[in-house]
Amino acid sequence: MTYPNAKETVQLIKDLVSIPSPSGNTYEVISFVENFLSELKVETKRNRKGGLIATIPGKDQGTHRMLTAHVDTLGAMVKEIKSNGRLKLDLIGGFRYNSIEGEYCEIETATGEKITGTILMHQTSVHVYKDAGKAERNQDNMEVRIDAKVHSAKEVRELGIEVGDFVSFDPRVQILPNGYIKSRHLDDKASVGILLELIKQIVTEQIELPYTTHFLISNNEEIGYGGNSNITPETVEYLAVDMGAMGDGQTTDEYTVSICVKDASGPYHYGFRKKLVEIAKENDVDYKLDIYPYYGSDASAAIRSGNDIVHGLIGPGIDSSHAFERTHISSIENTTKLLYHYLQSS
Template sequence: MNNVKKYIDYSIAQIVNLCTTPSPTGFTRKAEKYLIEELSRMGYQPMSTTKGSVLVELGGQGDGLVLAAHIDTLGAMVRSIKSNGRLRLTKIGGFPENNIEGENCIIHTRKDKEYSATIQLTNASVHVYSDVGELKRDDSTVEVVIDEKVASKEEVMELGIRVGDFISFDPRTIVTERGYIKSRHLDDKASAGILLALAKMIKEENIPLNRKIYLLFTTYEEVGHGGAAGVPQDITEMISVDMGAVGDDLETDEHKVSICAKDSGGPYDYDVTTRLIDIAQEQKLNYAVDIYPRYGSDVEATLSAGFDIKHGLLGPGVYASHGYERTHREGIENTFALLVNYIHLLG
């Protein structure tokens, strides 16, 4: 393949587009619509499942393989409206409150209105409060300050804001000259961008597939059941394409593709994992094999739902998971190359 750079460039452009499309779990309609339109432009026939996942068949015959990435992200909802016009939030997904303190956000009402806001401490001013640094961060001390002239619950309700409205976080997406991609929600929109690039390459290069390949973009992964439904019945294998976590006692970094051998759900399939490792070695990819004790994936939800399949997990290394995250172009390239070779596109 002489056009790999073209598809990596496309992948990064799609990562930026997806990261800047709000999609906290439960409010993923805009991202779903974006994927349907993008895949349709390529010449595919994507479909939305009942629970909102996006499924597309890329072609091929025989036993099916699903490559899955999730497009839902961390976020929040309005838990209550305070008497002073501030909002108490409830988190969507697992993250500490200090990871969103000081972040800009958008409140999405159920009447399709949007309001900008900031997430702050209840006692935010250092010049007024002496305990700002020591204050415990939780949903009683972190609140949403709306960018409107409101000072009461009644004034907030006049805006149309209600309990149960969604809150998305400003992704602050940046691609640096050195190839680093910094953004919230690289988990898992980095992988979603890679899968879009894979679909684009298959279509444009008219590459025959030696097995049936599906892409599945799920919408409830951050709360644990994204891959539990919407999976084709004719598959024998599924690989979650999700981030590789970077930290102490781990080999993965932002420049590598991570192959996960075990996470909180237990070991991944021996044959699938071994084959991924063998291909990474044969192709001289920059890769790592790691174990993530505080991690779960879509394909484990698929297994829990009763599917009799082989399963695997791989993805680009992402630093500062569930915070302001960072990966690198090389991590995207290595992940793309491993997927390409795994489904025999170059053979």
């Protein structure tokens, strides 16, 4: 049995994380995915929110499945242009200021120009500020140092920067010889890469799916509503392919596929969960069951929106989620294998 080449998937993930796409500004990465699928001659359409839906007809066209992964990422917006020529930020998505301290960033102006900078504490210099190490990392104390000769709000505006401009973070992606992938935004571009390579294999090998299957590449998951719409009335099963969160008390690791049994929204569908476990066992897929206490997915958003569906959540294990993330090619492989067999299951 042949699965999608994991090394090719990892290279695709590298391409995806290198495209800035904070929630609210995802046009470029959606276009990238759209072009990828267009070359495969897969039917796609954009929804009004800017997400992309790809559809592969199945043997049974009266029963549908939907899988979703999201390309939107954490990011920020210019909240204020300060009198010293620096920028105050407002965060997009659920993370903490300490996780972006010292990070390179990019400000995209309304005209599309991109200007680089660095996110720093105002009190960074230990030679000047006595409380440099103790000051709270928050909106008031952190700022963007723009890579331009500016000393006032007027000079910043002359560059074209204004309140509301999107700020993206340098992914700092690295693919290591021992199989580790380090990068920001593996949540959830690792899963997007997995789905795209699976679609490629289905199309090129002319694999007939048992049911018509929709793949939603959503673009507002980090702010809570990416995959809550455009679900056909025929859709029975809805599977979010996101990430497994790691930490104290968690079973998820960087080498297996994580099957979520419950998150902040409550339990996922018990029957669907057991079905995924059965598929994993039958096909020698390494998996872990886990609960994510401070987590919500596109599948839980779809349930909250009133859709009458069976919902589930799986994904590769990601260390240090919403910060300096890392996974391993083994987790990519196991997630791919589970999805490969699920898509062909009855």
